[in-house]
Amino acid sequence: MIPRDAPPLQQSPAYGQAMAALGARAHAVGAVHLIERPGLRLIQRATLTLPEARRLARFPGATILTAPLHGPGLLPLVTARHHAEWDLSPPPEALRAGLHGKWRNALRRGEALHLGQDDPRALADLLAREAEQARHRRYRSLPAGFVAHWPGPRLLLHLRHKGGLEAAMLFLIHGGAATYHIGWTSAAGRARQAHRAMLWQAALHLRAAGVRRLDLGPVDSTNPGLARFKLGTGARLTDLGPTSLVLPG
Structure with a gap:
């Protein structure tokens, strides 16, 4: 059972603190x-009802919601997205047994690698490579400054x-997730x-650090290889719902 103190990244206080440091409220x-x-x-990614969402939209400005909600007062802008979420609560031997066969066989070839952890030089290199990769593949992500302002624990391998x-790989830790x-x-x-x-x-x-859910990010049919990589861990698809404009109510 995943504990209740395992919020999605965007619903964690640490996310809000990092975004505030970048100029948001x-x-x-x-x-x-x-x-x-x-x-x-x-x-x-908040857990709320449709009436609650519409009450939050009463304040000035446009309210945009990403949640698995449908009904009057919601105007979908982007179709539903799905993330791969890996339940880490089973014991390690059960987690390994849950790996898909081909994934587990490929893992054996990499288990002898000597991996480093939490090196500032490696983090700077990764951020530079990520920025270059984003330009090349033409996708947008949170700015590099988000990592610099992240107030919570993180794991870099x-x-x-x-x-x-x-x-x-860089992982951000927020509560039990x-x-x-x-x-x-x-x-x-x-x-x-x-x-x-x-x-x-x-x-x-x-x-081992108490995390019970690992969000591996979006699963997109336009990148089947990456989808197989994420789901090969035994992770399950989570429906994030559409992104909608919320009308006040």
């Missing part, structure tokens, strides 16, 4: 955490060879199954 209304910018209010970064934030691998790291080794070691480390 972060506050909570009851148990719901909101991010506000002039004329815009964002409510992401990395692989270096002859002084150069071959692969790295953690979120895969960014990662990068070279062709050499990919061939050595570095990301499988990192994800498995991260799961064990996070579980």
